Amino acid sequence: MNPYSIIGALLFSIALAGGSYYAGWEQRGDHEAAAALELKVKTDAAEKAERDRADGLAADLETEKRNIKTVTVEVIKEVPKVTTVYKETPNAPLQPIPDAIYTYGFVGLWDRALAGGQLSAGAVKPADPAGGSDLLRAPVKSQDILTNAAENFSKYAECRAQLNKLIDFEVGRGGVVRPDDKSPAED
Secondary structure, X not given: OOHHHHHHHHHHHHHHHHHHHHHHHHXXXXXXXXXXXXXXXXXXXXXXXXXXXXXXXXXXXXXXXXXXXXXXXXXXXXXHHHHHEEOOOOOOOOEEOOOOOOEHHHHHHHHHHHOOOOOOOOOOOOOOOOOOOOOOEOOOOHXXXXXXXXXXXXXXXXXXXXXXXXXXXXXXXXXXXXXXOOOHHHO
């Protein structure tokens, strides 16, 4: 055999092996690209599902807030009815309700209670006369107190609704259990 034919055959074999090697790398690249694409599709689908779930919770929250506002408006509309007249007995005539007396001290404590201890005693003071006392009569009526309570409850209810929706969102993501849910160990 001719040495050139041996070298030629050897080069031909190397070329075939190299081509196969290259084809293997190409196949590996195709598999990696397909796996990456599959992962991206799954990730995109999971993100869309999470966004849709969050959007649904946000829509539910807005509906709940509208309901809270509707109830608050209805309650405030009733305030004058229950703070201006009363009856001694079911068949008795209506009589005007005497004005309740609220002091500046009462109003200050009311405001501090609503602040939940966030404000110091001196930070929430109603506008009382110079040199006045906490025991002086404040220009506040029962209607004001009841209306204020309804408005504050509305704000509280909205915060509670937002917190519950946030908890629902986190529970839906997994790994978080609602405080009112039982764990398997409690059963």
